Amino acid sequence: MNKKSGLDMTNKLTIYKTILRPIVTYAAPVWCGISDTQMTRLEKFQNKCLRLITGQNRYARIADMLAETGLETVREHVDRLSKRFYLTRFQHSLLTRNLLF
Structure with missing residues (x-):
C-alpha cells in the first residue's frame, strides 16, 4: 500500500483489516490496559x-x-475484542458467572 498504488480503497481496506490490524491487536485482551x-x-x-x-x-x-x-479507533477495537473475550470466557465457569452476572 502506498499513495501511487493501483489498488482501490476497498482492496487497501481489506488488506489492512485482514493482515495488518490482526498483527497490531494480537493478544489484545491481555494487554488491553496498556x-x-x-x-x-x-x-x-x-x-x-x-x-x-x-x-x-x-x-x-x-x-x-x-x-x-467504517473503522473504529484502535482503543475501541481492543476494548470490543477484550470485552467479547472476557464475557465469553467467564460465562462458562460457574464461579466467574456468579461474580459477573
Missing part, C-alpha cells in the same frame, strides 16, 4: 494506514477518515 503512550503509538500506525488507504494528506481529519472507511 499505557496511553503505547496506545498512541498504535493509533499513529493506524492513522498512517488510513491516510494510505484513503489517499488523504496529513491535514485530513482522522475522524473523517474513520467514518469514510
Whole structure:
C-alpha cells in the first residue's frame, strides 16, 4: 500500500483489516490496559494506514477518515475484542458467572 498504488480503497481496506490490524491487536485482551503512550503509538500506525488507504494528506481529519472507511479507533477495537473475550470466557465457569452476572 502506498499513495501511487493501483489498488482501490476497498482492496487497501481489506488488506489492512485482514493482515495488518490482526498483527497490531494480537493478544489484545491481555494487554488491553496498556499505557496511553503505547496506545498512541498504535493509533499513529493506524492513522498512517488510513491516510494510505484513503489517499488523504496529513491535514485530513482522522475522524473523517474513520467514518469514510467504517473503522473504529484502535482503543475501541481492543476494548470490543477484550470485552467479547472476557464475557465469553467467564460465562462458562460457574464461579466467574456468579461474580459477573
